[in-house]
Amino acid sequence: MTGMEKNRWPPGDLVIWIFIMAELLVFGVFFAAYAFTRTNHVxxxxxxxxxxxxxxxxxxxxxxxxxxxxxxxxxxxxxVDDSRRCFHWLLAALAMGLLFLVVKGAEYHHHFSQGINLNTNTFYMFYLSLTFFHFLHVILGMIILLAVALKARSGGYSAAEHTGVETGASYWHMVDLVWMVLFPLVYVMR
Amino acid sequence: MNQKRLFLRPCTWVYVTLMFLTFITWFVGVNNLSGRFFAFMVLGFALLKGQLIGDYFMGLKQVAGLWRWVIFIWLALVGTLISVAFWQTL
Incomplete structure (x- = not known):
């Protein structure tokens, strides 16, 4: 994907893009439900x-x-056929994913220790279910990235064939993308 | 090659932009800034960040046809729905 030439298909396996679209649809409905429910409980x-x-x-x-x-x-x-560096970048990405899980886990621990749960009120029902749904996607994304990293380490990818890396990457970016909307919507907009 | 090294990669510029917009959004949040201006500003930032991720991180900028616009369409739909809902209450 260099220069001005355009590709016909997005990077990675096309199946992951069907999956990504389905996931985005679900998150989109979730976001809309949050926003419209909020109108009755401002x-x-x-x-x-x-x-x-x-x-x-x-x-x-x-x-x-x-x-x-x-x-x-x-x-x-x-x-550019650098499997070793690919592996190292993926490990760094996984470390950041782990940081996300730890911080979000600490947030959940704080809420649960205060007796907050899905039944506390409508806001917390949305907050907990939306963020936990995303949390599960982070875990799945990390499992995918780990599998890709291990295969990269063993030389399973090359400059000529690295569909697996692009597939895992596309999924991970989707997880990031969803959080970009979730963060301002749930934590900031008022 | 050396000349290339003098400049940041496009993905690094995008990363810096994403971080910058994130810190503004956080600033709005921690200061409890509310109302239409701030709400739609951070929503706009979120949509812009999403488009940058789609274009530069997911690589859709290099894709032709409908696939190029998948993320844009999603962001437009979600952004519109959220805007309509918040517009009524702000």
Missing amino acids: ELFNTYQLTLDRNAALINTVALITSSYFVVRAVAAIR
Whole structure:
């Protein structure tokens, strides 16, 4: 993918793009449901939004963006046949993913220790279910990246054949993309 | 080759831009800035960030045809729905 030539298909296996579109559709419905439900509970949503940790959300956003950037570098590395560097970039991306899980896990621990759960109120029902749904996608994305990293380490990819790396990368970027909307919608907009 | 090294890669520029917009969004959040201006500003930033991720990280900028616009269409739909909902309450 260099120069001005355009490709007919997106990077990676086409199946992952069908999957990505399905995932985006689900998240899109979730976001719309949050926004329209909020119209009937503005006070409630504004009040409980203030209980969320924006600093933790910032760390998590930085972690996901950085992780996505590392994955871009991993793809660039394998395109010049550098499996070793590809592996290292993927490990760095996984470390950022792990940071996201730790920070988000700490947030959940804080909420649960205060007795907050899905039944607490409508805002928390959305907040917990939306973010946990995304949390599960981060875990799945990390499993995919780990599998790709291990194959890269064993020389399973090359400049000529690296569809697997691009496939894993596309999924991971989707996880990042969804968080880009989730962060302002749930933590900031009021 | 050496000349290339003097400049940041496009993906690195995108990374810096994403971080910059993220910090502005965070600043709005921690200062509890509310109302239409701030709400739609951070939503706009989110949509821009999404498009940058689609174009430069997912590589759709180099793709022709409908696939090029998959992320844009999703962002436009989601952005419109969120805007309509928030417009009523701000």
